Structure formats: C-alpha cells, structure tokens
Amino acid sequence: MTQDTLNKQAxxxxxxxxxxxxxxxxxxxxxxxxxxxxxxxxxxTGAVIEPISLSTTxxxxxxxxxxxxxxxxxxxxxNRSNFEKAVASLEGARYALAYSSGSAATANILQSLAPGSHxxxxxxxxxxxxxxxxxxxxxxxxxVTFSGSIEVDINDLVRPETKLVWIxxxxxxxxxxxxxxxxxxxxxxxxxxxxxxxxxxxxxxxxPLKHGADIVVHSVTKYINGHSDVxxxxxxxxxxxxxxxxxxxxxxxxxxxxxxxxxxxxxxxKTLHLRARAANENATAVATALEASSHVIAVxxxxxxxxxxxYIAIKQHRNGMGGGMISFRIKGGAEAAKRFCQKTNIFTLxxxxxxxxxxxxxxxxxxxxxxxxxxxxxxxxxxDLVRLSCGVEDSEDLVADVLGxxxxxxxxxxxxx
Ligand SMILES: Cc1ncc(COP(=O)(O)O)c(C=O)c1O
Numbered sequence: 001m002t003q004d005t006l007n008k009q010a011x012x013x014x015x016x017x018x019x020x021x022x023x024x025x026x027x028x029x030x031x032x033x034x035x036x037x038x039x040x041x042x043x044x045t046g047a048v049i050e051p052i053s054l055s056t057t058x059x060x061x062x063x064x065x066x067x068x069x070x071x072x073x074x075x076x077x078x079n080r081s082n083f084e085k086a087v088a089s090l091e092g093a094r095y096a097l098a099y100s101s102g103s104a105a106t107a108n109i110l111q112s113l114a115p116g117s118h119x120x121x122x123x124x125x126x127x128x129x130x131x132x133x134x135x136x137x138x139x140x141x142x143x144v145t146f147s148g149s150i151e152v153d154i155n156d157l158v159r160p161e162t163k164l165v166w167i168x169x170x171x172x173x174x175x176x177x178x179x180x181x182x183x184x185x186x187x188x189x190x191x192x193x194x195x196x197x198x199x200x201x202x203x204x205x206x207x208p209l210k211h212g213a214d215i216v217v218h219s220v221t222k223y224i225n226g227h228s229d230v231x232x233x234x235x236x237x238x239x240x241x242x243x244x245x246x247x248x249x250x251x252x253x254x255x256x257x258x259x260x261x262x263x264x265x266x267x268x269x270k271t272l273h274l275r276a277r278a279a280n281e282n283a284t285a286v287a288t289a290l291e292a293s294s295h296v297i298a299v300x301x302x303x304x305x306x307x308x309x310x311y312i313a314i315k316q317h318r319n320g321m322g323g324g325m326i327s328f329r330i331k332g333g334a335e336a337a338k339r340f341c342q343k344t345n346i347f348t349l350x351x352x353x354x355x356x357x358x359x360x361x362x363x364x365x366x367x368x369x370x371x372x373x374x375x376x377x378x379x380x381x382x383x384d385l386v387r388l389s390c391g392v393e394d395s396e397d398l399v400a401d402v403l404g405x406x407x408x409x410x411x412x413x414x415x416x417x
Contacts (some may be wrong), residue, residue, distance in 0.1 A: 236309025279324025
C-alpha cells in the first residue's frame with residue numbers, strides 16, 4: 001500500500017470520526033444516546049468499539065503539554081471519560097464522574113461537605129449507605145438525621161448547618177417512593193442540595209435531575225453495567241461548582257475505576273434500555289402472581305396499582321414503570337423467607353441486583369443485617385421480607401419458579417399459612 005493510499009485512508013477515517021463525534025444529538029431518544037454517547041470511532045484505526053486504554057501515563061511534547069487531553073490515568077483516562085459522557089447523556093446531565101464503587105461515589109459526595117455539616121436522609125437507605133452515614137461520616141463531624149417520611153418532615157428537620165438531603169427512590173428494600181420534586185422544592189428554599197440514589201430504577205426508568213435533584217448517584221454495579229461482573233459507581237449533575245469540587249475529590253481521594261471496568265460498564269450501558277424493559281416486564285408478571293398468592297402477606301412493587309405511592313411512579317418513572325425489583329412478606333416468618341430463597345431454581349440466592357440473571361435474598365439477614373432491628377422494622381424491613389431482582393429470563397419461567405418455591409415452603413410450614 002502506497003503512502004498516498006494510507007494518507008487517504010487516514011483522512012477518510014478522520015472525516016467519518018468527525019461526523020460520528022456529532023452523534024448523538026441531545027434531542028435524540030434514550031436508546032440512540034445509550035448506544036452512541038461517548039462512543040466515537042477511533043480516529044486512527046476507525047475501530048467502531050473504543051480500544052481499552054491501559055496506559056497509566058500519557059506522553060507530553062513539552063513540560064505541561066500532553067499530546068492529547070490525558071496526563072495520568074487516575075486523573076482521567078479515555079475509557080472512564082467516554083463512560084462518564086454516556087452516563088451524563090442518559091441522566092440529562094452536563095457532567096458525570098465515575099468511581100470505583102457506588103459506595104465510593106457516596107463517600108466522595110459526603111467528603112465534599114465541611115465538618116459540622118448536617119444531612120437529612122430517608123430511613124431505608126441501602127445498608128452500606130447507612131453504615132457510611134453513621135460510622136464514617138459521623139467520625140468526620142457530619143451528622144445525619146434519618147426520616148421515615150421525608151416529604152412531611154423535611155421542614156422540621158432542617159437546621160442552619162443542613163447542606164444535603166439524601167433520597168433513595170425507590171428505597172431498598174421496601175420500594176417506598178419519594179416525590180423528588182416535592183422534597184427538592186423545600187430543600188432549595190433553604191439552599192440545601194438534593195442527592196438521589198437512582199440505582200434501583202436506572203437512568204432508563206427515572207431521571208432525578210429532571211425532577212429537581214442536584215446530584216444523581218448510581219451503583220453502576222447494578223443496572224448500568226447489568227452483567228454482575230463490575231463494581232463501580234457514578235454521580236451526575238449540572239452545577240459547575242459541584243463539578244469542580246467533586247472532580248478535585250475524585251482525583252485527590254483516588255477511588256477511581258480501572259479502564260477495563262469503565263469499558264465493560266460502558267458496553268453494558270449500551271443495552272440498558274433493552275434490559276430495563278425486560279426486567280420491568282418480568283417483575284410485573286412476578287409481582288402480579290405474588291399478589292394473588294395465599295402464601296404472601298404483602299407485595300411491594302411500584303408497578304402495581306396497590307402500591308401506596310403508585311401516583312408518584314406514574315409521574316416520576318418512564319411510562320409509570322415499576323422497574324425490576326420486588327420485595328414481599330412471606331407467610332411463615334424468618335425461616336420461611338430463608339427457605340424460599342433455597343427453594344427457587346432460577347432465582348439465585350445472592351446479594352446484589354440489576355443483572356441479567358434473577359436473584360433473591362433476605363434483607364434482614366443479608367444486605368440490611370447491620371441496621372438495628374427496631375430501626376429496620378420501623379422502615380418495614382421485617383425478618384419475613386424477601387427481595388427479588390428480576391433478570392431478563394422468560395417471564396413464564398420466573399413466575400413458575402416463584403410460585404413453585406412458595407408452594408414448597410408452605411408445605412414445610414403448614415401451621416403458619
Ligand atoms: C441502592 C444502592 N446504592 C448504593 C450501593 C453501593 O454500591 P456498591 O456496592 O457499588 O458500592 C448499593 C449496593 O448494593 C445499592 O443497592
């Protein structure tokens with residue numbers, strides 16, 4: 001191949017990459033943005049899928065003049081940056097910053113507050129978030145007040161030093177919803193910022209920034225990556241001051257994801273809309289079957305009309321979707337809940353959620369075991385509560401699996417039915 005041909009090929013690739021870098025337009029729909037945001041063709045080879053950039057350092061032509069925009073991989077690297085652009089696009093945000101876990105995202109946000117700050121949080125946050133608030137943030141001089149009904153209580157709980165309101169909607173594991181706009185309006189009237197943990201819904205079902213939140217966080221480990229093979233976190237927001245502060249802390253604390261994890265999570269994100277729709281469809285079928293079962297005390301699923309805050313799901317979630325997560329109270333107490341999780345064949349007994357495979361667990365003994373019983377039960381996390389994460393398998397098989405396990409448990413605990 002002559003030099004001339006090589007030059008022409010390079011020019012053609014460059015042209016197409018310029019065209020491609022225009023994609024997606026902000027007005028494009030979710031699925032187009034999921035596939036194309038942060039996904040430029042490689043300008044040198046034309047590779048449609050970005051290469052994994054493992055280099056920890058980037059050459060400079062003169063002191064302080066790097067060849068491209070990158071200098072050192074903790075500060076920024078191509079795979080993380082592309083992933084962050086994709087998440088920002090899907091959350092309708094100007095900025096996103098990725099972390100080595102969802103918990104690291106939480107820690108970075110809490111560390112952005114000065115000692116002496118006060119935070120108001122919903123009571124039934126993820127157990128690890130509760131642990132961070134009560135055992136780590138507290139040691140750094142940050143006080144957290146928990147509320148079981150934040151929309152009602154917020155005015156009474158605000159103090160002069162309150163800087164942040166932390167919402168998880170739906171909450172974990174009771175699937176309680178919070179009206180983000182109602183809380184944000186009150187918080188903003190005091191100059192308080194609102195963070196929403198959107199892990200359970202994913203950016204496909206809910207975009208908290210559009211409802212008035214200032215920061216949205218995700219455990220990427222769950223729906224965004226979606227294949228149970230990466231631990232990662234992300235925060236997205238619009239405000240320049242928040243960006244400057246969190247960008248500084250992302251680099252200074254250094255809890256950043258590897259290029260390989262960023263690449264994997266970005267690959268997972270490209271099919272988020274397909275997986276989220278399938279999980280929603282499956283969870284709707286399973287929740288409906290559970291609600292009709294005589295072996296079940298109560299079902300928590302925001303897609304059911306019986307959910308006490310269904311009206312919030314209708315205004316806050318895409319098409320009123322309920323998502324892929326369900327929790328329910330089984331007849332027979334703690335032992336029945338534990339046995340149920342051993343009797344399913346497709347639902348695997350394991351922590352975590354949001355993957356292509358269905359999972360089940362007992363929060364009081366697993367994910368939420370660290371929360372004192374009285375506090376746990378006040379939030380509705382009883383020993384007989386089972387949490388299900390519906391994957392993307394066939395819905396008929398999932399329904400049969402759950403009903404079969406309920407029947408098997410009922411035979412073991414007949415007196416408690
Ligand atoms: C709602 C929610 N937020 C945050 C986290 C923490 O994320 P990670 O496990 O990626 O640190 C989890 C983990 O289960 C979670 O369920």
